[in-house]
Amino acid sequence: MDLTLKIWRQKDAKSKGKFVTYHVKDISPTCSFLEMLDILNEQLIQKNEEPVTFDHDCREGICGMCSLYINGRPHGPDDAITTCQLHMRKFKDGDTIVIEPWRARPFPVIKDLMVDRSAFDKIIQEGGYISVNTGAFTEANSILISKEDADLSMDAAACIGCGACVAACKNASAMLFVGAKISHLAMLPQGAPEAKRRVLKMVAKMDELGFGNCTNTYACEAECPKLIKRSNIARLNRQFLTAKVS
């Protein structure tokens, strides 16, 4: 299939970027989206032009590095996948594809389609962990955890921190990400002792970094490649309110 690509090009964080149009020919529908970009970059290198910079690592949907806002949707026109799992069969021959970086004040563009997502790391540093003394393993069955809680915790822990929630949200809010990180620890007994401090500090950091506020539009949930649910945001709100008043 032949495609027209309109790609955001920006030399570095300080430069003003612009859209540049490229054409790629004979792309196989079985090709992945990132492979299609590899083919484009190959062409650019052969012409002695600067290849398009974009984030990627595992290319199997587990690391959360790939981003890309494709035709108005984070991770492109499919549900519950990352960009590296998107295939060209989702497009038609002759399509024009507009590719933009994640847009949010806390996610500044580094170059082309690559953004700095270290704001997420800063939120995690505020409390997205549990403090334990290292030593011998304890017997796993000595702390009993209900299956329901373990499942909810695991569902939340599926978050790969890709930032699609922020990219999709009309307010660039990080509530789904923070909600997932809070939930996966707070649902377990090991996370309980630090729960109050965790939620207060992580929310404060999120606000300080300039993420927007949640207005419950749920675009985050619709675009999350790991299907993290909005109930994690409700749990975050609940924990935050109780931590504030207690």
Place this chain on the structure above:
Amino acid sequence: MSFLGLFLMVFLVIHLGINLCLLRNDGGRWFTDAATFMQTNYVIKVFEVVLFAGFILHILIGIILQIHNWMSRPVRYKISNQTTTPFLSKYMIYTGGIVLIFLILHMMNFYFIKLGWVDNPISARDNGEPDFYQIARLLFAQPAYSIAYIVLITVLGFHLYHAFQSAFQTLGLDHKKYTPFIQGFGKVYSILIPLGFICIPVYFLFFFI
């Protein structure tokens, strides 16, 4: 925001209850009695102050949060978001703005008259106080006013449609069993309340003799 919103939604039910007294063809006796009770009862007078504070805070916080939200994405996307989301949830600031315009007009037609800020068009025969029943009847007898009222109340319905379940989510009140009920109840509420208000201009336009 959410707490104030829920509080205002309770007020709407009370307001509707009083308005529905207009539907009784008794020369406004029921309505005037209800309105007099609301004006003279001390508990309600305190509630009135709380209510105004509630309105002002809800509006102010709403605007501040919205500005903050706009600032969170200084460079906008070329292709606007194509994600499937509940339509009305994206336009709360606009539906809220329209409701605010309605509120101001509504206050000029009714509440400000009581305060004496706006000239009283019609006094009651016995005590010279404004006769709100007659004011309402004459206003709603004008088709243009009634149509504008119906349109604006519909926009209020749009605002409420998202607001109800959203308030519970923001307060963290989410539950496997009860959330679907809250969502359903919110939809019914946001349809019935505006319909209740709309009954009144429809009555005065077509059925009042």
